[in-house]
Amino acid sequence: MKSPLLLVACLALAPLSAAEGPPPEAVFHSGKIVTVNRDFTLSEAFAVRGGRIVGVGTTAQMRALARPGVTELHDLGGRMVLPGLIDSHVHPSAAAMTEFEHRIPDMDTIADVLAYIAGRAKVEPPGDWISLSQVFITRLKEARFPTRAELDAAAPHHPVAFHTGPDVMVNSLALARSGIDRNFVLKDGREGYLEKDANGEPTGLLRSLARLLKKTSRSVKTTDADRLKWLGDLFQDYNKIGLTTVADRGANAQSIKLYENMLGRGDLKVRVALSHTFPTSGSPEAILKSIDELAAHPLRAESGWLRIIGTKMWLDGGMLTGSAYMLKPWGVSTIYGIQDPLYRGVLNVSPEQLLPMVRRVAKHGMQFTAHVQGDGAVTTLMDIYERVNAEIPIKNLRMGLTHSSFMTRETVERVARLGVVPDIQPIWLYLDARTLVQQFGYDRMRYFQPLRSLLAAGGIAGGGSDHMQKIGDLRSINPYNPFLGMWITITRGAKWYEGQLHPEEALTRRQAIEFYTRNNATLLFWEKELGSIETGKRADFIVIDRDLLNCPIDDLKTTRVLQTWLEAKRVYSSSGQ
Numbered sequence: 006m007k008s009p010l011l012l013v014a015c016l017a018l019a020p021l022s023a024a025e026g027p028p029p030e031a032v033f034h035s036g037k038i039v040t041v042n043r044d045f046t047l048s049e050a051f052a053v054r055g056g057r058i059v060g061v062g063t064t065a066q067m068r069a070l071a072r073p074g075v076t077e078l079h080d081l082g083g084r085m086v087l088p089g090l091i092d093s094h095v096h097p098s099a100a101a102m103t104e105f106e107h108r109i110p111d112m113d114t115i116a117d118v119l120a121y122i123a124g125r126a127k128v129e130p131p132g133d134w135i136s137l138s139q140v141f142i143t144r145l146k147e148a149r150f151p152t153r154a155e156l157d158a159a160a161p162h163h164p165v166a167f168h169t170g171p172d173v174m175v176n177s178l179a180l181a182r183s184g185i186d187r188n189f190v191l192k193d194g195r196e197g198y199l200e201k202d203a204n205g206e207p208t209g210l211l212r213s214l215a216r217l218l219k220k221t222s223r224s225v226k227t228t229d230a231d232r233l234k235w236l237g238d239l240f241q242d243y244n245k246i247g248l249t250t251v252a253d254r255g256a257n258a259q260s261i262k263l264y265e266n267m268l269g270r271g272d273l274k275v276r277v278a279l280s281h282t283f284p285t286s287g288s289p290e291a292i293l294k295s296i297d298e299l300a301a302h303p304l305r306a307e308s309g310w311l312r313i314i315g316t317k318m319w320l321d322g323g324m325l326t327g328s329a330y331m332l333k334p335w336g337v338s339t340i341y342g343i344q345d346p347l348y349r350g351v352l353n354v355s356p357e358q359l360l361p362m363v364r365r366v367a368k369h370g371m372q373f374t375a376h377v378q379g380d381g382a383v384t385t386l387m388d389i390y391e392r393v394n395a396e397i398p399i400k401n402l403r404m405g406l407t408h409s410s411f412m413t414r415e416t417v418e419r420v421a422r423l424g425v426v427p428d429i430q431p432i433w434l435y436l437d438a439r440t441l442v443q444q445f446g447y448d449r450m451r452y453f454q455p456l457r458s459l460l461a462a463g464g465i466a467g468g469g470s471d472h473m474q475k476i477g478d479l480r481s482i483n484p485y486n487p488f489l490g491m492w493i494t495i496t497r498g499a500k501w502y503e504g505q506l507h508p509e510e511a512l513t514r515r516q517a518i519e520f521y522t523r524n525n526a527t528l529l530f531w532e533k534e535l536g537s538i539e540t541g542k543r544a545d546f547i548v549i550d551r552d553l554l555n556c557p558i559d560d561l562k563t564t565r566v567l568q569t570w571l572e573a574k575r576v577y578s579s580s581g582q
């Protein structure tokens with residue numbers, strides 16, 4: 006978009022939309038307000054009363070509403086203002102506690118991983134388990150698992166478990182402790198695969214078999230006060246990078262207890278939409294009963310702060326660990342340690358089991374969403390949505406596709422037609438494209454996060470990070486800096502990768518901003534309250550240090566937030582005041 010000409014044009018057209026009634030409590034003026042309304046109008050000022058926006062227009066128009074002694078005037082000094090940013094996918098309560106015991110360094114190479122393990126071996130008593138999790142092999146320079154021998158050398162006197170998603174690589178002591186040797190036979194009737202070398206010896210790689218490890222870890226003592234403190238620190242960090250609303254895509258009774266506690270004390274500084282988990286194994290009656298119970302949960306009620314919007318389950322494995330369920334075989338792979346040329350990944354729940362779950366959630370008028378990474382899993386879930394739609398129209402239910410990294414042309418069109426709303430993680434394009442292209446080839450990545458196609462087809466998609474570990478917008482797993490996320494959707498550039506990944510799927514700057522604001526408000530059923538700076542909406546907004554619409558594109562990803570406001574109360578200021 007070209008300012009300032011357009012800015013002037015928009016200002017001339019901007020309607021003065023000031024509500025009747027008493028004067029505003031605050032007027033924010035002399036800024037460059039990216040309203041993110043339907044027309045993406047730029048404006049100069051807005052007025053606020055009772056935490057809500059009561060007018061948007063020129064500085065002169067808004068200042069004219071002010072009354073001395075009643076209205077506080079805030080000069081924005083020409084800075085750009087955006088609606089508060091929304092992350093459609095985080096796991097805050099668990100992420101906040103990752104480093105409760107000790108700090109976990111960034112790991113870019115196998116050497117980093119081994120150095121961390123060797124360091125832990127120096128402080129942990131011999132014989133105690135050393136575990137690390139969610140260091141994704143796709144993000145290691147070598148793009149492979151550490152070997153059993155490497156883990157043995159790093160910690161010869163400790164059982165070691167290198168977890169990544171549902172898979173785990175272990176050392177010799179861990180195998181011995183767990184009774185796994187060349188004669189091992191899987192007897193529990195569940196999914197899983199033990200990798201063996203040419204001589205029939207376990208390589209240490211246990212695919213979907215972490216449950217076999219006989220871990221005896223010291224239980225870490227944490228109190229509610231600890232959990233609240235760390236979660237509060239995390240939410241402060243969310244505010245610091247401009248997030249005012251998130252979706253917890255794996256909410257459960259424990260995390261809800263923390264949010265309710267914060268809300269009760271007036272300490273909740275981030276709005277949280279909840280996609281509640283439910284058990285997907287067990288008797289069909291018990292599964293449906295647990296869905297019925299969620300539908301009757303008090304947090305189903307309308308709320309601007311904390312609300313259960315629906316349910317979440319995990320339909321397939323991961324693309325970073327070699328278990329996403331694909332339409333075509335993965336292919337034999339040294340990266341992922343795949344030997345079987347016909348292997349397509351793992352589907353956790355069959356379509357026959359899935360159908361009654363989706364139908365029951367739809368019957369209650371809730372949003373169903375599932376972790377679906379591979380195009381096979383995405384297609385399976387879309388088929389189920391189509392079947393349920395024949396009985397219960399689902400368009401208003403905004404059924405979800407969580408991640409849906411690998412899609413097809415057909416899926417794009419069905420998503421738009423059925424009003425399904427994908428929640429997509431650009432940071433994976435950035436961190437994992439290099440290895441994924443190595444695995445699948447460039448052409449098979451054609452519908453990897455096909456954002457431009459989705460929007461062009463009339464669909465709505467929103468952006469999220471899948472933040473699951475550590476506090477820190479760039480050091481966390483996965484990094485939750487939304488400006489980096491925007492930059493990725495615009496450039497389709499990736500780490501350690503030359504060029505762009507299918508630039509034909511790149512978004513415009515406007516679309517990238519909408520992706521983290523008004524689109525996400527729709528995904529979370531908060532579009533009447535949030536996602537834009539318009540009369541009637543809650544006054545959540547951020548002031549940033551540069552012009553996102555006109556700055557050099559690579560400057561966009563290092564945007565800094567100067568202030569974050571929730572219902573016109575400042576919750577973050579870079580100056581510390």
Ligand SMILES: [Zn+2]
Pocket residue numbers: 094095096254255471
């Ligand atoms: Zn997640």
